Amino acid sequence: MTATKLKPTLGTLHLWGLAVGLVISGEYFGWSYGWGTAGTLGFLVSTLLVAVMYTCFIFSYTELTTAIPHAGGPFAYSLRAFGPTGATVAGLATLIEFVFAPPAIAMAIGAYLNVQFPSLSPNVAAVGAYFVFMALNILGVSIAATFELVVTVLAVLELLVFMGVVAPGFSFSRFALGGWAGSDTFSPAAISGIFAAIPFAIWFFLAIEGAAMAAEEAKDPKRTIPRAYIAGILTLVVLALGVMMFAGGVGDWRALSNINDPLPQAMKTVVGDNSAWMHMLVWIGLFGLVASFHGIILGYSRQFFALARAGFLPPALAKLSRFQTPHRAIIAGGVVGIAAVLSDGAVNLQGMGLTAAMITMSVFGAIVMYIMSMLSLFKLRRSEPQLERTYRAPGYPLIPGIALALALVCLVAMVWFNPTITVIFVVLMVLGAVFSKLVRGRGAIDPQLATEV
Template sequence: MSSPTTINTLKPTLGPIQLWGIAVGLVISGEYFGWSYGWGVAGTLGFLVTTLMVATMYSCFIFSYTELTTAIPHAGGPFAFSRRAFGEFGGMIAGMATLIEFVFAPPAIALAIGAYLNVQYPTLNPQLAAIGAYAIFMTLNILGVKLAAMFELLVTSLAVIELLIFMGVVAPGFSMANFVANGWAGSHEFTGHAMSGIFAAIPFAIWFFLAIEGAAMAAEETRDPRRTIPRAYISGIITLVILAFGVMMMAGGVGDWRTLSDINDPLPRAMRMVVGEDSRWMHMLVWIGLFGLVASFHGIILGYSRQFFALARAGYLPRGLARLSRFQTPHRAILAGGVIGIAAILSDGHFDLQGMSLTAAMITMAVFGAIVMYVMSMLSLFRLRRVEPDLERWYRAPGYPVVPLVALLMALVCLVAMLWFNPTIALLFVGLMLLGGLYFLLTKTQRRDAEDTIAMTP
């Protein structure tokens, strides 16, 4: 049997500012691309309604989820919460859903990195650039979590500054008339089609905030998680809500927003409408804009590797994925997620995904995983409040039980809407969950013999 230092031990090295960098960095690419696909199905006004709904859900969710992360600081995050609340099967559902979320989000971000580079170098193949991004940032993650977190904080800070600069530069060209024109799913009036578009756009509004919960997977590597995690999460969700609405409003009001929907680089295109093709601001946005994509891409690699690690350590996946490198990072888990992501990138154009681009399909798949995980996390909060009232909770969800109940009900509404509008992706998601369930059923002995302690006491 391997010693704990090679299998189970992650070192606590992260402080509140670094964790804020991870929490915001995991998400911030969502402000740069992906969300504008929502305009294509809902229009600017319809998508604004969708985003208001989703922002409310996420705010309620984060204030509730923080209670779980401080009470049970574990690399598995939602997997650990659900396993403690509902046993091994509950842990499997939450763990597999979280893994799907974090494995399928990076290919979409990598393709956006390729699209941004293609703006500067039209002869560069975006797929090759995306694969190159995997190689670079998997390597950086393998070299150590402290180095990875310092890099994440740097690029996240630059990305936030750059989004503020974008809003300032395009502000003179903003017109509310442009934003509201054809704003209800391509129509001037609110209709039944517009209502349908509001719900169909849910995955792309969630993309504004997707993966902020992943900072919980760095809980074992955080100093004083009971105090650090609330500070990072609350400041993180405030940062993201402000940026999401600011970017969406400003980009939509500078010209014909329909030319910015269904593309991977809406911000450079929006700025081009205001400052022209050859402006220094334009080149600045393309280059510094890459920092936002890199921050999320790099951060989510950290997130999926910790989820692979936690599931393998507990016997839910092959034990070899829990092996740590000499840098005390789960290198095999990092590589495993990279193999899946690169395979997804190479599959572009080979499958019919409901007429979606690969980027939109990967976003939708990741959101399915996220929504299931959100439901399981809120159910875990309610159950642990009931069955473990004496669990040490350094942070308690404000407005309990109303606030977590709002998060739970809105997550269920989102899940039903996504099942209705995305049946093909839903079937693929269910298929992956069933594969995880089959492995679960066949590996009872492996789980029993696992070394994982699951942080049953915080």
């Protein structure tokens, strides 16, 4: 049988770059759709709620990533805790999260390039991005991770530059003007808007957990992963709050609430259309989108790979290229993403365009996966007390309990406000589970692999 082991080459800095890079496009676009739903102040409440959930989640999730360093991430933890059924739910939810996020990011890349090259179709640019970054991921994880680190550092610096440049034009009164979805803080419309905006608040942090899928490729994962995750979540909370506040307080935030390039448009109100700062933001801002796009391709490919290696998906997806990368898994996710991009204009779910629909679908997968991960943590604490845990969730069981409770609140809100996408998500999960069951029934891969987590 062909070897299917990934090579450990990544250190703490690479893992921090991956954890932050997976997410950082969420600081550049996507989140501003939440303003259209909740207003600036209502969305600030949504974001603070979600930031608490993610902080508690990461401090808890890190226990699982260090105790079970496996490319499957949540799939592997749920397999250990709940067997094949739990693993199927967690694995498919993670796949949906990581396969549906890249089309939204690719479309944002296209929108940013269109600012500089109006004749370039955003869809063509998005498809081109898929081909370029699938190829880079196939060439090797060390090359991919180094590239990810470089573009992530540049993206973080650019967000800091954005805040510095627009700071002189910031006014809290502009940020707060009309900042609730209702007439006042406690109106039914305002409260409803806060919960309806949850998917876009989650977009600020979505996919940070994907760094766990590089655990098999990490050097000394029991030490490097906790450092990378804790530094990563702190970095992202500061950037999310800073970018949102400054972008909303320099002009009419309503003009930014339904577009894919809110930061360049916000900066225009301070420095004008032709400022060198503006052009720098567009060009370097692309690094933020590229960092997440590139990192999430790495993430979804490892999830396909892990599910196939364990016998939950066809074994062909577990094959490695001569560069020791899961090239077939990379291509499989790319085919789905390119098909989604090419459907732009035809997608209109619940009044949403492609970007908002893809974000919402991806968030559904993420929330289900977060719930399964926290349930796995509680289950493994009871069923395997002897499991080596070099890092233990602080404040257990309170901190993981807060993460679980807030994730459940988010899921209920998602279902309530997104009935159409809920149905599509459930259908995808059911079809995926049936397909996975058929693959496992054929015994495509040595069943022993399913227990080696």
